[in-house]
Structures are given as C-alpha cells and as structure tokens.
Amino acid sequence: MSVVYGKIVSLIIMERFGLVLAKVASFLFKTPDSPLLFIKRGTELPLSKIKESLCILIKHGLVTFRPNKNENLANYSLDSNKVLLMLRYPKYLNFVKKQFGDESEIIIEEVLLRGYLPASELILKVYDRMSKNCNKPPSLSIIKDKLVYLITSKYLKRIPSAENKPVPNLVQNETMMHVLPPIELKTLITYQNDQRTVLPDKNIYWTVNFERFHQDMRDKIVVAAFERKFDEHAAEIIKLFLRQMYVRTEPWSDISNPIPAMEVKDILKRQANSSVALAFFDQYLTVMEQDNSRLLRKAGEASGGSYQIHLKETFTQLVWNLIEQVILEKHDTKAARIFRLVKLKPYIEPDRIQQLAMIPAKDAKKLSYQLYEENFFRIQELRKTPTVSGPVKNFTLFHIELDNVVRMLLEMCYKTLFNHITRRNHERELNTRIIDKKQRVDTILMGMKSQGATPEQIADIEELITPPERVVLDNIDKIMKKLNTVELEVDDTIFMLFIKDCDEYATQRTSSR
C-alpha cells in the first residue's frame, strides 16, 4: 500500500480518536501482525495507553488480532480498509434514514459510535436519545420493531463469540448471524426503572454489516446506470431482476443465476405504478439484451425465457466509463477519444490513431504521450529489424492495462482525500481562535436559553461575535461543507473502483472479518 494511503488512515483516526490512537494505528499499518511489546517499542507510548488504544480500535473493528506462536500472546493488525469506511458513515446513515426512517438511523448511528452493543441496551439508548431530542418519542416497541427489521434484513449482524482462551479465536456462527435475541419489552421497562435488572441478551452483541450496505449501494449504481442508458422503466425492471437474483445467488457473485422473466413480470403486475414497464416488458428485455453492453443476457428459453445479469461485466464497463470521464475532465474530448480508441484497438499503430480519431498528427502524438505519462497507457516498443540500408524504424504501440489504471485512480482518490483533509485541518487551525470563541458563545447561549433568558440578554451575548468574525465563520462553514461533500463524492469513486472485482472484494471481506 502506498504512502498516501497510510497517511489518510492515520489522519482519519486522528480526526476521530485523537493523536495516541493515530500513532498506534500508523505503527500497525506499517508493521502488521505486531505483538503488544513490539508496538510499545515502535510507538514509545506507555503500555497502558497502548492497551487502551487497542481496545478502542478493536471495539470498532479497526484492529484484528490472532494468536502468536506463543498462544498466550496476540498479534495485532490494522484493517485499513475498515478505517477508510469511516468516511462512508454519513452515507450509511443517510441511506437508512431515507429507507427506514429516523429511528433506524439513530439505531445505526449508535452502533457505529460504539462499535457493538447488545440489542436491549441499544433499544434503551435510542429511546433515551430520542425522548431527549424530540417531543414525541417513539415507543420502545416501535424501536424494537425497527431493530428487528434491521437485523433480519441483515443490516446488523451478530459479532462472533469468543472462545475461552488467552487469545480467543473468534468463531462466527453463520446460521446465528441474523437470528433474533430474546428481547422482552417488559424487562426493558423494568430496567428503565431499576438498572440492576439483568438483561437477558447482555452477551449478544450486534454490529453493522457494511457489506449489506454496500450491496444496496452497488445496486443503486447499477440501476442508475441502466436508467441513464435506457430509461426509468428499464431501470425498474433491472431493479427487480437484482432483487430476484438474491433469492438464488450469492449477492457478490460475478454472474447471477438465470432468473425467469416471468417471475419479474409477476412482481411488476402487483406493482401499481409500473404499467409502462409491464406493458412493454418483453420489448425492454429485448432492447437491453441486444444492447452492445450485454449486461443482461438470455440464459434459456424455458418458461418465457430466463436471464442472467453479468454484474462483474457491468462494473468493468462502468469503471471503463469512469476512467474515460476522468480523462475527459482532466484533459479534453480528444484525449478521451484516443483513450477509447486504444481501448477498442489495443496495440494500434500511432498512424492509425490520428486517422481514426481524426486528430492532427502532432496533437494525437502529444496526447498519447501525455496519457502515457499519467499512466493511463502503457507502451510497447517494436523495433523493425533493420534492413540492409535505411534508418531503423521504431514503433511505439500503446495499450491499456485496466487493473493498473484502476490502481492509479484509487491512488489519485486517496491523494485527493489526503489533500482535502490536510487542507481542512489547516483551515481549522488558522481560525482556532474564532472557532473556539464561537463554541464558547454557543454554550453560554444554550445555558441561558434553558434558564429562560430574555431575548435582549440573548442578543447581547450573540453580539459578542463581531460582524467580521461572523463573516469568517460563515466562510469556514462554507469551506468545511464543501470539503465534506466532496469527500463523500470521492468516496463514491473509490467505491466504484473497488467493486469492479466482485470476487476480490469478497476476499477482502473475508479477510476483514
């Protein structure tokens, strides 16, 4: 992994957990599989601090451990991908909120904040929080239902239970992963009144199942792609195909099992607002199937035909598209044109490039070399065996290695993130004084409001911040907002680049468990 990558990992941890943890994390990033004393030597932190840090990191699933040769010691490693996922938290929350409502959002938020916790505790926490913040808090049973839904639809998963050993092996019981714990509302209510009540599920912990979120995110991208390429009705059909796909196939397989078209049609029939998709169902299938992209392919004729979705292929094409767009924005249409030409005809002769792309020879050459310089192209030199006389002719042929470009773009994303976080920290540092002042004023205001101060008094306090300071504050606010949004968008790009290799992604998942 690259240097920049390591830097963002430590920046992210620093932002959320502070300097000490960042130190431990970056040490583990550089030297994975280190035992405790090793970390002590590398970081020169007191042992107690390191233990505490590891505790927090493990709790959030950022550090994994496994027994050393000496089974009483553990070796710790940083799961850097998980660290990067922290950037995505707002997205998960937003998604849950939109999909399942406020209660679910707070449930997930609590779990994300704490890493993992038992269901009953979770319900109580959410209840507390919501009753504090809004005047009409939902009842315990509503929260419970929401939680149950999140568990059964796999947005939450049970964390593996530990064996009783000095360094426990975490064993995941696949069948139990999404099985509900016994939660009695009655017990919860008694607990609210008497904290000494024993909660029945106090040893069953739940954590967020990112994979499930990613699956939704992925589907959203696929559906959106179909919508853009065809139309909303085609997208609707694809959505249902994806849904039916999960009935039969592992969510992350490259190609779905054949899905009978009739099944999808039946669902459409039951949906009120999909009359167009239904009326032209077969035609939409034909159009999508005959399209050059070939993402949906006919698998068999039986019972009205069955179709397969080529997910891996889809994502490969999306990634190609993404790269082209990056080139388009970074350079211009001409460069993107050359890129696509070389993609379609690898090892094309330079002369042909200018002919087919219809770009003046000089520009074509310049752009090709620029793309080469930025690692989009690779070069193959061909030396024509010299004839008896005459100059030796060299051919320089361009071609593209997709994996390479993807890696390069990922690196670019990391770098962009790094730049943005650095800049954000810098801006914040520059204006610490004003920001601090604002915070102080805000706390005072809060206190006064709760004590029922008069509007004049409040206005007085508010005036402590001078107009020029207000301008600065507004400006910082704007900058922070902008940096935050863009960070999320860059993360979208990372996501796309990552899931191109569904299988690779899957192995990454297993390793991060």
Add this chain to the structure above:
Amino acid sequence: MDVKNIKFDPESHIIELAKQRPEGISNKDLKENMPQLDLPELTGVINKLLKGGVLELFKSNEELLYKYKDPSKKTTAKGSDNEEKVVYRIIEEAGNKGIWIRDIRFKSNLNMTQLNKVLKSLEIKKFIKAVKSVTASKKKVYMLFDLEPDSSVTGGAWYQDQDFESEFVDVLSQQCHRYLVERLDDAKKQGGSPVMVRNRSYATAAEVHKFIQDLGISKISLSVSDIESILYTVVLDNNAERTTAANGTFLYKATHNFIFPPGLVKTCCGTCLVANKCAHTGSVNPTSCTYLTDWLSGS
C-alpha cells in the same frame, strides 16, 4: 569565302570562325572578319547564337570573348531531354499517388544533383508537380501536373494544403452528433414501444450525409465514407453507438454514458495536472495550493 556567302549567312560564318579559335573570338575579331556587317546586325546574330546555346560568352582581360560550344560536349543540355523523358515516365507510372524523390532516384539511376535539375525543369515546364504528403510533413511526392492527388496523399477532405482541418472535423462531428440526438429525441417523442423507439433512432451514414449536405456547412463535397469516419469519432467519444444492420451497413444511434462524472473529477485535485508533484511538504502542497483556495472560495 566570298563576301556574298558571308552576307547570306552570318551565323554559320561566325560559327566557323569560333570553331577555328577555341580560345574564343572577340568583338574585334568579328569586326575584322566581317566588316560588311553593321553593328546592330551583328549584335542580333550574336544574341541569337548565344540564346541557342551555340556560343558561350566569356570574359577575359576586360574583353568579351565568344566561344563555340561543342555539341558533343553539350550532352547535359541535349541529353537532359532523355533524362527528362525517363523521369517523366517514372512519375507518370506512379499515378495520382505520386512518387517520392528517393524512389525516382533508385529507378532512374541519376544522381541527386542531376535529378534535382531534371525535376526542376520539368516542374517549370508544368509537366509535373510536387505535392506535400500528409503522412510525413517533409516528404514531397511528384506526380503529373494535371492529376488530382490521391486522398492518401492529401489526407482527403480533411486536409487543406496538408494541414489537418481540425476545426472543420470538430464542427462536423458535433453536427453529426446533434443529428443523432435529434433523431433519438424525435423517436422518443413519437412514442411507441421501446423496440420501435430504438429502431427509429438508428440512422445510417447516408442519412447523416444528406443532413450535412443540406446544412451546407462544408465547402467541399463530402462522400458518405467521409461521414462514416466522422461518425466513428462520435462513437469514440461515446456519444453514439454503432451496430451492424442486417444488410451489413452500419447504423448509428445516440447514447448516454452509464454514469455521471465521478466524484473524483469534481474536485480540483482530481483534475490537477501538477498532482504528481504535490505533496505534504514542498512548494506544491495542499495547504497553500491556490487552486484549492480558488475552488473553495468559488460557489
């Protein structure tokens, strides 16, 4: 030699005289030998001989001398007709693709200086012409004067004096794209089933060709295959897709990308050309980067 004879033919007399004196004859000699000719008459004759290449003019000791030019030594002048003929034939063979000077040399066995001379004279006489080839900017090819150069030499419609008319191509490409988009929109507006919409939005190169012709943006006449190559650039720009119809011709249809511009390029770092020089420390760094500053203060 009698006077009469001389009077009749001053030319041959002068030639005779010059032949006898290979070292050259002066004006004085001429006067002495042909006192009967008056000066203007003599000048006329001499000039004629000089022009015809029979005499050559020399200057020695402030004196003008006329020397006889030996026709046997005159091969270069006389023989050049033959060489011209050979070279002409070689060039003629090459047709409208033209031939490169090096190849003429190999075929004609003339040396470079000679060949250059021949080519020059043929060119002056407007028998042949030199055309700059588009494939190599310094390479000239020769062909017969009244031939229209092949498109492989001129680059076809897209070249004006071996300069690629980039803007022209761009405009055409845009117009072709526009046509396809309009076609797609029309098809959508007409409605109907998805397959019908799709089929209606397909256009052949011939149709696009007609559209371009009617637009009248091209001064020169374009062929359908010219349009076909323009359409290919639209395909390469991912603005259209190409499929093969049942009869083997290509069909074009406007398309969309699968995705919107990715988040990465919405940032200035994603499109920054000095990004690989940018680091935490150093003169190019994110804290002081003005691109970032501008971008952040922008709306």
